[in-house]
Amino acid sequence: MTRRKTLSDLGVQNLKPKAARYVFPDPELGGHYVRVTPAGGKSFLALSRDPSGKQVWATIGATDLYEIEKARELAREAIKRIRAGLPAFEEKAKADTFKEVAENYVKRHVAANGLRSQDEIERILQKYIYPKWEKREFVTIRRSDVASLLDGVQDKNGPRQADYVLAVVRAICNWFASRHDDYQPPIARGMRRTDPKSRKRARILDDDEIRAVWRLAENNGTFGAIIRLALLTAQRREKIGAMKWDDIAADGVWNIPSEARQKGVGGALQLPEAARKIIAEQNRIGENPYVFPGRGNGHFQGWSPCKRGFDEKLLTALREEMAERGGDPEKAKIEPWVIHDLRRTARSLMSRAGVRPDIAERVMGHVISGVEGVYDRHSYFEEKKDALNRLAALVETIVNPPAANVTPLRAAL
Template structure:
């Protein structure tokens, strides 16, 4: 339905009932005005016959195109014309309503989320696929093609409640963070839009200061044993590589086979937080962990052959349960009380901090350890020292691997998979 020009006076005008026969017989340049519904008609031009309805809004006549003959029958076109004329009698402007509907379709949540991922997340966020996954799994099923201007604070709260109940507090906050960014972005492009999200909607209290958690030797032994047999099976190797390479969670989880070159893992700049490529030398153990993975797509860690692994919450919870069971078992073996054993909360990123601390413990110099982590070196050293430190990083990771082996083998409970450098 759109506004169109009036039939030209040079056209041959006929008044009769618009029927399929009369429309089929209509010649180019001719127009039929329907005698049963004033204002409704059809006109023929070379190659097409178009239904229309004439209305009067604010003292001005407007012609609205209903559609072409073929896709539309005379009966359907007449019903649509009758509806439009009824809107006019009721004091409504069909063209304004159509324009509003078009605007709403452009700001429908699913369409807006897709636009945000394309225009913002893909350009600014290394883990944009996780942003896309969160929208598709949690937010779009809830709001679909609903205009964002109609999404209320209560709607957001109800969605977060459902996610918290089913997937936990942390996931609820991750969804909230992505929705907040989307709404804030849309607010910069729409004069009238006001985000319904306000401060205080997060489910987990913000951390005070930087995290300092590292895993103890006992916890590392429990971790290694718990990752011998995990579900999904690729989560165990993923966790071990987090420790043995000291890289970030998404850098490991999104690793592709094209990045593994011999005994090196070359993480491209677009995937790295510092926006610089990072070459990670692989020890024999790390190489073996990658080599044992099933190649079923571009990603090293994938469950469907198309997307990188993303089921962290469920897998991490299962890992925690196994670690706690191992810690209790070892405590009982030593004659202690298993009921007194607790596993302090930790996140996968704590393995990166643990690896950094272990490198210092193994005698790796601070500047080399920082380069293993891919941290930018500030000051004059960062400007003038252009050495790639490849050999030094390889030696640092070997020392890390040796120390992990020493820790794991220092107790009676020894995992079957021996760590080698």
């Protein structure tokens, strides 16, 4: 076979696989080869003999990792070392695995800064990322690896979960890049699986839906109580789920704790009678300090399974009502809704009840913008009390309307 006078990067790229693995010699450097496998994989190799005359092959690396001039440089060094009786390459310090980098990120960034998302970050790492990359050398993770990971999550758990995984991977890679001179994160624009703008929700429950959800919630234990309080107080589900008995004063004032780096909360809220009654109906469990207890001495956490069970019961109720009215129960369906939609619904109901927009925003704990938000330090306690009373009165009217105004549960809730 006639050797080529030179071998370029394009020439390496154009080497074709054969039925059996073969090596192609580099015309410009004796002892430097390209190995081509039947599957099309290509690697740079160095070949020389050690002082005892033994032939030693050394793999430099895949051809897509090095340009040929860099491969030749590494091959020359490897040949010199082999001839001197040394290992072909200097042993490098053990590279950090993805898990080691991720754990360091959690320790030095997430925990050190008190990020409230720590539990969720660790859950995503344990469930979606470690099973694939736990022992993977961190710096070898490439863009195609990220895309493959996201494809698997999207196929099994949906595009939104894939985006949450991407957010964690991106954060870890960016943090690592801030601490190392030569590292380039393997994340590119366009890797998201959903459009953030399209995810913004505008869903609120109408009166028929409020009535159906409320009536089912009345007989649905702890989760049902949380559902009703979410509608009566306009507070986030996490704050309601973590409500402590000590947070509720004897006069019914709920002092909502606010933690560092946390979105705003409603502060001190005088709860309406309907909300106080729901709380009073809850049983204290041993030494557990929470109104809605969870495992051990923790608070309620079972959002997803309880929501699924609640929706199943809601669908059953809908089917039974359709059957009573002579309709086809199989055509019954539930229009998707999430617990946070109740917060948005409560805000809309406050406007409907005549509550001033700035007061409704303060009830929800939203930041008031501009000069007013900076200089107005009034607590607005009485105004927020009036807003929640108006909200509770309107909810009562919706849930128990005059008989002539009752609308049957719709076929598509």
